[in-house]
Amino acid sequence: MPRVLRSARLLGVGVLGVTLLGGCVANDPAASHTALTVDSSATDCAVSANEAPAGSIRFTVTNSGDQVTEFYLLADDGLRIVGEAENIGPGLSRDLVVQLDAGSYFTACKPGMTGDGVGKAEFTATKTDAAAAVDVDLAAQIDTANSDYASYVSDQIGQLVTGTDSFAAAYRNGDDDTARGLYASTRVHWERVETIAESFGDLDPKLDLREADLEQGQEWTGWHAIEKDLWPAEAEAGFEAYSTEKRAALTQQLVADTATLHTKVQGVSFTLSQQTNGAIGLLDEVATGKVTGEEETWSHTDLWDFQANVDGARVLYDGVRSILLQTDADLAASLDTEFASLQALLDVQRVGDGFTLYSALTPAEIRALADQVNALGEPLNQLTAALVL
Numbered sequence: 001m002p003r004v005l006r007s008a009r010l011l012g013v014g015v016l017g018v019t020l021l022g023g024c025v026a027n028d029p030a031a032s033h034t035a036l037t038v039d040s041s042a043t044d045c046a047v048s049a050n051e052a053p054a055g056s057i058r059f060t061v062t063n064s065g066d067q068v069t070e071f072y073l074l075a076d077d078g079l080r081i082v083g084e085a086e087n088i089g090p091g092l093s094r095d096l097v098v099q100l101d102a103g104s105y106f107t108a109c110k111p112g113m114t115g116d117g118v119g120k121a122e123f124t125a126t127k128t129d130a131a132a133a134v135d136v137d138l139a140a141q142i143d144t145a146n147s148d149y150a151s152y153v154s155d156q157i158g159q160l161v162t163g164t165d166s167f168a169a170a171y172r173n174g175d176d177d178t179a180r181g182l183y184a185s186t187r188v189h190w191e192r193v194e195t196i197a198e199s200f201g202d203l204d205p206k207l208d209l210r211e212a213d214l215e216q217g218q219e220w221t222g223w224h225a226i227e228k229d230l231w232p233a234e235a236e237a238g239f240e241a242y243s244t245e246k247r248a249a250l251t252q253q254l255v256a257d258t259a260t261l262h263t264k265v266q267g268v269s270f271t272l273s274q275q276t277n278g279a280i281g282l283l284d285e286v287a288t289g290k291v292t293g294e295e296e297t298w299s300h301t302d303l304w305d306f307q308a309n310v311d312g313a314r315v316l317y318d319g320v321r322s323i324l325l326q327t328d329a330d331l332a333a334s335l336d337t338e339f340a341s342l343q344a345l346l347d348v349q350r351v352g353d354g355f356t357l358y359s360a361l362t363p364a365e366i367r368a369l370a371d372q373v374n375a376l377g378e379p380l381n382q383l384t385a386a387l388v389l
Helices: 136-172 176-192 203-208 223-230 244-265 272-290 302-327 329-348 363-380 383-387
Strands: 034-040 045-047 051-053 055-063 069-074 081-088 093-100 103-109 118-126
Touching: 034 051, 034 069, 034 103, 045 103, 045 118, 055 069, 055 081, 069 093, 081 093, 081 272, 093 272, 093 383, 136 176, 136 244, 136 272, 136 302, 176 223, 176 302, 203 223, 203 244, 223 244, 272 302, 272 363, 272 383, 302 329, 302 363, 302 383, 329 363, 329 383
Parallel strands: 034 055, 051 118
Antiparallel strands: 034 045, 055 093, 069 081, 069 103, 103 118
16 A cells, blocks of 8 residues: 555665674574664654664654554655554554664654654664674575565566556456456565565555545556446446546556566565565555455455465565574464464465455454454564564
8 A cells, every 4th residue: 555655665675785694693682683762743753862873773663642653764865765663553662673784864753644754853873893793504594585585576576567468458458357357366466575566666656556545636547546447336426437548548557667667676685674574564564455455445356465465474484484493483483373374264265266355254254364464463573673683
């Protein structure tokens, strides 16, 4: 779900260098972080310090306001997102752990999760002479995990390009039955790597903006604009089907933007914290859109997206699991259990190659899915802190 400030959601691709884990496995990973606090109120975003040594930094964000809030760490241009903690309810706290190179950044909060945010301030990660011994074997595992995930992203976006071409051709030519059949199965490739796709400027809102998130005067393009036209019976009374010209314009833009995304992900590299925070971000997508049925307003194919987000989070987790076993085996066991439990609930809703429409789920089924997302979210939110020492 695109929002303002999501120009580089997954830790700002290209902003951070790869920082290796130390030579010794810490018994208490939190002890290796610089710990800062953030008070997010209705009008301010008060960080306990405006600088910290480069390396692993833990921001504990407490919401003292009366709206759900978000905390952002932005790159030196004030736009690209280096890290974020989302969906922090009033009176609650959440940790954001990031791995920073020396340099200049900005902090900001967004009460209500809309608008430009409040309390934007400069933050500096200072150079340090501290040298950690590098565990060569562990460093190799990290390099492999990062490389494997880069290959996975490239493959998923490649499949998205192919599927989008077929979908767009069917829709443009008026073959709506075929287009409806391709809609959800093509979008899964986007949803599996959504946090990466959101990293590249305005491509995210161009491709995936929901009508409910449109700002005044903003042009609506992408998947959901087409979705509404493909399921007109689910649209509001008085909805008028798009003209042939509008269909052609929407598909041309969709194909072009997807091709641009494919170009941008080639050669992208990742850090360990980018992967772990990416997994957390994908589960946030489930919690804030898919499990609520808000993502696919007209097609009701939310469970396809739900599964794809979980797929992506699981790929990210599996890529770092062997490392986690060395730092926190209990956390790995908990994540194994909770991922399996969530998958079991999703499997119950499978119908052939797809899923039950979200509109057909019972309140009890929705509640069970939501509860299990929360159960997985608790240990998953500890993943970055357990690995980035």
